[in-house]
Amino acid sequence: xxxxxxxxGLSGLAVATCLAAVPPLxxxxxxxxxxxxxPAFTLPDTYGExxxxxxxxxxxxxxxWLNYECPYVRKHYDSGNMQQLQRTYTGRGMVWLAxxxxxxxxxxxxxxxDMNAISDExxxxxxxxxxDPEGDVGRLYGAKTTPQMILIDPEGTLLYNGAIDDRPxxxxxDIEGAHNYLVAAxxxxxxxxxxxxxxxxxxxxxxxxxx
Amino acid sequence: MISRQGSRSGVHSAALLAALLALPPAGVAPxxxxxxxxxHSDAELVSEVGTIAPGRPFTIALRLTMDPRWHSYWRNPxxxxxxxxxxxxxxxxxxxxxxxxxxxxxxxxxxLVSYGYDEEVLLLVDITPPPSLAEGAAVTLAxxxxxxxxxxxxxxxxxxxxxxxxxxxxxxxxxxxxxDAFAATRRLLPVRPDGWEIRAWRGTGDxxxxxxxxxxxxxxxxxxxxxxxRAGTIAHAAPQALSRDGRTFRLSLVTSEYLHExxxxxxxxxxxxxxxSWRAGVEAPALAxxxxxxxGPPTAAVTLITALLxxxxxxxxxxxxxxxxxxxxIKILGFVEQGGADRTAIRAHGLAFAGGxxxxxxxxxxxxxxxxxxxxxxxxxxxxxxPAFVAFLATLFxxxxxxxxxxxxxxxxxxxxxxxxxxxxxxxxxxASGVLATLVATPCIAPLMGVALGYALTQxxxxxxxxxxxxxxxxxxxxxxxxxxxxxxxxxxxAGGWMVTLRQLLAFPLFATAxxxxxxxxxxxxxxxxxxxxxxxxxxxxxxxxVWRWPRSRVRRRRWALSRGLAAAAAVAAALLALRGTAxxxxxxxxxxxxxxxxxxxxGLRASGRPVFIDFTAAWCLTCKVNERVxxxxxxxxxxxxxxxxxxxxxxxxxxxxxxxxxxxxxGRSGVPLYVLYPGGRYNTAVVLPVILTKDIVLxxxxxxxxxxxxxx
Numbered sequence: 004x005x006x007x008x009x010x011x012g013l014s015g016l017a018v019a020t021c022l023a024a025v026p027p028l029x030x031x032x033x034x035x036x037x038x039x040x041x042p043a044f045t046l047p048d049t050y051g052e053x054x055x056x057x058x059x060x061x062x063x064x065x066x067x068w069l070n071y072e073c074p075y076v077r078k079h080y081d082s083g084n085m086q087q088l089q090r091t092y093t094g095r096g097m098v099w100l101a102x103x104x105x106x107x108x109x110x111x112x113x114x115x116x117d118m119n120a121i122s123d124e125x126x127x128x129x130x131x132x133x134x135d136p137e138g139d140v141g142r143l144y145g146a147k148t149t150p151q152m153i154l155i156d157p158e159g160t161l162l163y164n165g166a167i168d169d170r171p172x173x174x175x176x177d178i179e180g181a182h183n184y185l186v187a188a189x190x191x192x193x194x195x196x197x198x199x200x201x202x203x204x205x206x207x208x209x210x211x212x213x214x
Numbered sequence: 215m216i217s218r219q220g221s222r223s224g225v226h227s228a229a230l231l232a233a234l235l236a237l238p239p240a241g242v243a244p245x246x247x248x249x250x251x252x253x254h255s256d257a258e259l260v261s262e263v264g265t266i267a268p269g270r271p272f273t274i275a276l277r278l279t280m281d282p283r284w285h286s287y288w289r290n291p292x293x294x295x296x297x298x299x300x301x302x303x304x305x306x307x308x309x310x311x312x313x314x315x316x317x318x319x320x321x322x323x324x325x326l327v328s329y330g331y332d333e334e335v336l337l338l339v340d341i342t343p344p345p346s347l348a349e350g351a352a353v354t355l356a357x358x359x360x361x362x363x364x365x366x367x368x369x370x371x372x373x374x375x376x377x378x379x380x381x382x383x384x385x386x387x388x389x390x391x392x393x394d395a396f397a398a399t400r401r402l403l404p405v406r407p408d409g410w411e412i413r414a415w416r417g418t419g420d421x422x423x424x425x426x427x428x429x430x431x432x433x434x435x436x437x438x439x440x441x442x443x444r445a446g447t448i449a450h451a452a453p454q455a456l457s458r459d460g461r462t463f464r465l466s467l468v469t470s471e472y473l474h475e476x477x478x479x480x481x482x483x484x485x486x487x488x489x490x491s492w493r494a495g496v497e498a499p500a501l502a503x504x505x506x507x508x509x510g511p512p513t514a515a516v517t518l519i520t521a522l523l524x525x526x527x528x529x530x531x532x533x534x535x536x537x538x539x540x541x542x543x544i545k546i547l548g549f550v551e552q553g554g555a556d557r558t559a560i561r562a563h564g565l566a567f568a569g570g571x572x573x574x575x576x577x578x579x580x581x582x583x584x585x586x587x588x589x590x591x592x593x594x595x596x597x598x599x600x601p602a603f604v605a606f607l608a609t610l611f612x613x614x615x616x617x618x619x620x621x622x623x624x625x626x627x628x629x630x631x632x633x634x635x636x637x638x639x640x641x642x643x644x645x646a647s648g649v650l651a652t653l654v655a656t657p658c659i660a661p662l663m664g665v666a667l668g669y670a671l672t673q674x675x676x677x678x679x680x681x682x683x684x685x686x687x688x689x690x691x692x693x694x695x696x697x698x699x700x701x702x703x704x705x706x707x708x709a710g711g712w713m714v715t716l717r718q719l720l721a722f723p724l725f726a727t728a729x730x731x732x733x734x735x736x737x738x739x740x741x742x743x744x745x746x747x748x749x750x751x752x753x754x755x756x757x758x759x760x761v762w763r764w765p766r767s768r769v770r771r772r773r774w775a776l777s778r779g780l781a782a783a784a785a786v787a788a789a790l791l792a793l794r795g796t797a798x799x800x801x802x803x804x805x806x807x808x809x810x811x812x813x814x815x816x817x818g819l820r821a822s823g824r825p826v827f828i829d830f831t832a833a834w835c836l837t838c839k840v841n842e843r844v845x846x847x848x849x850x851x852x853x854x855x856x857x858x859x860x861x862x863x864x865x866x867x868x869x870x871x872x873x874x875x876x877x878x879x880x881x882g883r884s885g886v887p888l889y890v891l892y893p894g895g896r897y898n899t900a901v902v903l904p905v906i907l908t909k910d911i912v913l914x915x916x917x918x919x920x921x922x923x924x925x926x927x
Contacts, residue, residue, distance in 0.1 A: 034823065039822060072367065074362070075368070171296055202471065205472070206445070207368075208295075209364075
């Protein structure tokens, strides 16, 4: 009797969750998962050279979702915070790929030469700026905002996906004293430990995807 | 009132780009370098009162007006955008309260959803002036507001604002210019859920928010929406599935892909469908929610009374469980031998036994409460997760079996243990055998009582204790009934030579139990560990044989002392050997079909929309083993999993494992078995399968998952 009751209750629960689980949106949109292999991609950079994630097996990789006009991105570039991280990490042999998923005609999209000009002017120190005008790679990684940061280890495992830090504002004055999640994840992962905060809600401007 | 802010000139993205390209080198440029510090929006401070009085709190507001299609954001901006902040510069003695946010609107920009305001919003703030203020003085309240205004693109905005108010004694004068706007805004503020019962839990991996309407509420929740107060808790863009059950409705809220820690409270605003109010007779479209998140669903049906009834029923059934069987047979033997004695004494024995059972259940409950309070992650059935305890139990059953065979008939230090089974015990012995029965029964409870115990674990101490006591009550009932109605007892066969046979026969279930425990021990400590334990049992058997062969009454003192020394040495060696066994590590089981459980790994796969199946199991869980042998490990089911690319995890709880305990708790369980399927897809919501599996149940659950062409990852 007891077992039947419990069983009934459980199957009721299962039915309820089944009903709740009907996915009304496009399934399998994002394919990233912390602790899993980072989704493979190949994108051209602003000089027309193709970059595959697989090319960087054996190296630490940072992905940065970029839109130079977004005030939240500008907070980190105007302050020099982003460029300093780029210099530090690329100096340590890490690969830093900035990805622009803005669709043509939308904010953040620039023709390759213009993009190079802005990057030079901003003092960017990334390994490459990759162009993703279709937004496929952005969707693959569930990129919601600019900036959004992703860390991938030399085995190709995704270790962090989320906000750059814990101050979700566009104010320059909030750079100082903020807890930088990417820096923490790099430090923990490189010392052989677990990344204690593997995901955070990213903040910033929406990625200007093609509709 | 005075407000200072920039003009309302629009800044197009082309102009912005031009401005950006002309920026000075990095590190020097301020964020707001465009001419208009508050593009596409304006800000001012407005007051609900015309004058203020000393010590009398009043309300002012930051009023934001946005160009058409541009919006500012709520306290949780959602997937993009940013919240509004106010930094106050108040005169000496003035204090300001928190921003009171009117409920926001969903701003959809697939695949993102943000929460914010269009056109105009008043963010209310209570200001408390000091008790002493000069009559007629003018007070200037200053603030810096920072907000973000977005259409397709986002722009930061800021304004330095001031508001001048005059102090006047007597009643505070209203401000006719803004009183309507304040009144309209107040209607949009979330109201306290008076009369409503709001609960939240994380029953199936996702959040469930349940609201029970007060008597007389006749609204419809169709179209209700929950705005979470904090980002990163629920997936903002996910649909919120509504289900109804009488006066209660539930919203299923998909967990955010960025959530990686436990959430103790679910805070936010429930927005009623248009035209609906949460309160009878007044306009109240927004309900404030701040509910503790319990582990597991305190399903509406499981009130304390039903939980107690479930517990009693569960206790009754315990008597039929395989691992109680040896004790039950021991007690039947006891009844048979007591059959001839005085009836009141029999009844008293029954009650003493019941007392032992109930007390030890109470003690177990108290221990569990203590452990829970101590924050240790230990669940029900934890006794068998400790190899030392398993070794102890195996030894105990082995020795009891030997004693039933007659090896311990004579007086030794073990007499009292043997007396637990014998006819000559006092009431204390009956009580003690009740305790023993409970000890053996505990691991059987978890699979049977998953829901009730899950409920108990979420309850305050008193209900938890009551549930444990009810379990004991249920288990003890048959014994009380049998002893209270000796007519039933007298139907049992009369004592005779068959009793010796029966008694010896009953040794074998005990040996079988010991064998099973050695196997469990082997799962915990590997083949070496199990062999050490078997060796310990061998030495113990030798010690008992020595004691039996040279009983005190028949041998001389020197020989007796020598034999006892030998027996003691063998017993000590046995204990050391068993202890050595507990230190062994299990041989890792290489299994390419099932991987060991990792919550991070599961969370990752889940977030990526891939199907996952988790088998929460333990070597000492018979139901689990049956389900695995008959259903999960069959070719048919394994092939069905393979075809759909389901990643299979085995969460082996044979040994204590905090990660698995936590995972079980997140499903409202405190024991195994538990079968969880994430069917894949964008909102990969858990489906909990029944405790007793059949192939059809699993195949039905897999139905919705599309077959993959390639081999699973």
